[in-house]
Amino acid sequence: MLRVRFAGPCLIALLALSPVAAGQDFDPGGRRPRPPAVPGGHRPRPPKPPGKKKPDVDKLIKRYTAILLAKPHEAFPLQKLTQLYRQRDGKLDQLVAEFEKRAAATGPDQFNAKLALAGIYVHAQRKADAATLLEAAVKDKPNLATPQLMLARLAQQGDHHGSARKHFEAALPLMKKGIEKERVVRALMLLCVALKDFEAARKYHGQLVRLAGGSLFVKKELGRELLHRGHHALAEEEFRKIVRASAGDNRAVAPALRDLGKALAKQKKMAEALEVLKRARRIAGAQAGIRNEILVLLTEVYREQGKLVELIAILESERGRDFQRLATVGSLYEETGQVDKALETYRTALTVNRRNIDVRVKLVHLLQTAGQLDEAIKEYEALIKAAPHNADFVFELAETLIQRGDRTKALKLATDLERRSARDGEILAAVADFYERIEEQDRAIKVLERLAKLPSGDPQYVIDLGDRYYQRGDKKRAEATWLRIRRLVPNRARAASILGEVYLDHDMPTEALASFHEAVKLAPKRTRYRKQLAVALERTAAAVRGGRYRYREALTIWEELADNAGDDQLLARECRTHIVSLWAILRQLKDKIGPLKGRLAANPPDLQAGRLLAEVQRRLHKLADAEKTLRIVVRHAPGDEAAFLALERVLIMQRNLTGA
Known part of the structure; x- marks a missing residue:
């Protein structure tokens, strides 16, 4: 499938933005109350003025409708408007009806309303109607580029490359010079490559280079696209042109030779690829980034030919303390089974760059493989110093120590990590998991209790803590812990929903259903909460005498959701599945x-x-x-x-x- 980078005003957005969940404040309920203020102390700060009230959805709809009518070809107002209608109505029917009415009414906004309606049709999965509307717009205003560009983008979405090319070519003469024209020319170049019309691709590439003022980066675009699509011989031809054009400028020649070497290697022209890449590496000089890329390519070519030993000899003969060269030689020694030389070379590389994590990890694993556990432990300790907040290295070392019988030192490592990361919930959770793996349940509980008190507001830590109490048979304490979710999550409906899931997962169906009913009552328009309730009713019905009433209640919910699914095909399909299953259960x-x-x-x-x-x-x-x-x-x-x-x-x- 062709993917063209073309993010200009004429882009028709396909997906509405998801509403962003509001942040959650931590309510430290259960802590000791603060003592009263001492007389004569600091004066309390005046309360903050109330924040500016957010405009309601209808006002926002009105605002973005005006923007879309003024700029019907731009993506953002269309995305925002579809999002607002889905937020308010759960579907786009009213938005479609509103703009169909505007498009039918004569007046100065009629043409823009038609273009906007075409974009809305795309969001409503009515692409054929969108195409019909845009084709009429082209006939109405043949000298305007916008409808042609919108048709081109619509064709691209359906992978109709020929149609997309036709509309882009029709729009191109109608456009002025600028970034938008460059994007259209680039799109045409890529479409022609996809259609294997290479002469046309070269023509548009030439236009693109001229529009970009002869940019060397733009000159490389056609070759890279050809290489990406597997046209290696044509890519080689383009890269040879770049090498000739870059003669005399080592900063430009080295990357060009790198690309040429890659194209040659793809065609299995290994001998020439090696010569080109060696030359590129010589020319690159001190450009560390490009030297490293070329070295990686050289390694791949030598490996393909089974000549890694030759590459090792070449790299060994080079003088200097180039870290990347040393790291590569070490990995080649390791790959060819020369463990002692690999260890020595990795250590030399680390004297050049002590803080490099990747090479030190390779050294540690190689020491473990070689059975040199004492040396591996020393390197693990150096690794932890280099990356003190990387919990994985601490746990790996701790497990190595436990295997050797040094449990005390392993526990000290975990305790030190716990202390260093006192406010990092993710690391503390990993520490708790580690304690559980090594059967230190009391330590795990204490860490989870700290997690539950963190100001991050993540209810998962409270859920996990309650789960540990539940597993130990302390159901009363587990329930008391889970109830803290109500204080932790400011949205009452969401808190009830989370509690319902927890209760359901812990075989507490009565409490689960009560929580889900509460969530639905607090937020009756939230589809998610109604689905949770329906699923819970289905799951728990079989376990109770006279459970048919639960099946019937679940059926009613799914039927209501199906009736209001609108253009949400996934929801409609899910509802159908549940409805038919419940009909089968109820015979x-x-x-x-x-x-x-x-x-x-x-x-x-x-x-x-x-x-x-x-x-x-x-x-x-x-x-x-x-x-x-x-x-x-x-x-x-x-x-x-x-x-x-x-x-x-x-x-x-x-x-x-x-x-x-």
Whole structure:
């Protein structure tokens, strides 16, 4: 699939931004209350003035509607507007209706409203309608580049490279010089490479180089794209041009030779690739970054030819204390089984750069493999000094010490790490896990208690602490710990939801359902909480006498969610799955066929009923009927990918592989 970097104003956004969860403040409930202020002490600070009230959703919708009408080709106002409508309504139906009305009304904003509506159609998965609208806009204003660019981007989203190229080429003469024109020319170059029209790709690349003022970086773009797409011979040709053009400038020649060497190696022209890369390394001089890249490529080429020993000899003959060269020689010694030389070379490299973590880790692991545990422990200690907050190294050393029987020293290492990271929740959690692995349960509990008191506001630490109490049989203390979630999480509905999950995971169904009901009551429009309640009702129904009422309550919730799913196809599919499963449990499948058939046969047909009907028929093994129903659905909704996949499954179940 072609991915073109083109992030200008004409970009049609496909995904709305997700609402960002609000931060959570830590409520240190349960601590000792502070003593009263001493008279004559510092005066209390005046309270902060109330923050500026955030505008409501309707006001924001009005604001971004105006911006979108003024700039219908820009991505951000469209993204924001779709996000706001989904936040308010849960779907885009009202947004589509609003802009269809504006696009139909004559006036100065009509044309911009049509362009904006095309973008909205894309978000609403109505790409064919978007294309029709944009094609009409092109006819209406043929000298305007914007509709052509929007059509090109729409074609790219569907991987229609030829159509995208046609529209970009139509837009190009209508554009003035500038960054936007460069982006379009670059897009055309990439599309031509994808379409294997290499002459046209070279033409657009030449235009791009001229627009960029002869930039050497831009000159390399075509060669790199050809190399990326596997056209290695053509890439080699382009890189040779760059090498010739860079003659006399060592800073430019070395990277060009590196790229040429890579293209030659891809074609298995190893002898020439080696010569080119050796030359590149000589020319690179003190440019450490490019020297390292070239050395990596050289190593790959020598390895491909089975000549690593020759490369080792070349690198050994070089003088100086180049850290990267020493590290590479050490790894080559290790790869060729020369352990003693590898150890010696790694140690030499570390005298040049003592704080390099990667080489020290290699040295430690090699010492462990060689059975030199005392030396490995010394290097682990140096590693911990170089990276004192990297808990992994501490735990590796501690486990090595435990294997040798030195548990006391291992525990001291963990305790020191615990002290150094007193306010780092992630490291403290790892320390608690380590204590549990080595069966130091009391130490683990103490660390979890500290975690639960951290001001980070993460309820997971409280959940984990309660879980440890629960596992030790102290259910009362576990429940008291979990209740602290209500103080820790400021959003009452979210706190109840988290508690419900905890109770459900610990076989406390009554408490779980009460918490989920509370969350739904506090935030009745939050789909997530209603889904949690429905799933909990299903999970707990089988364990109680007369659990059918729980199944029925869950069914009601899923049916309501399905009715309000709107354009959320994932939610609609999830609801259908649960609804049909519950009908099966309640033995209602056969009773549902007639009403669903009636809804599907209506004018217009109820396609959601059709999808449900097909699932019911499949469950009842009426595969021919399910196939017939799904064909009706896909005929009326040709873009319904899920329905086509369901039809494919039904055909396979009937062993109709040709039809599938």
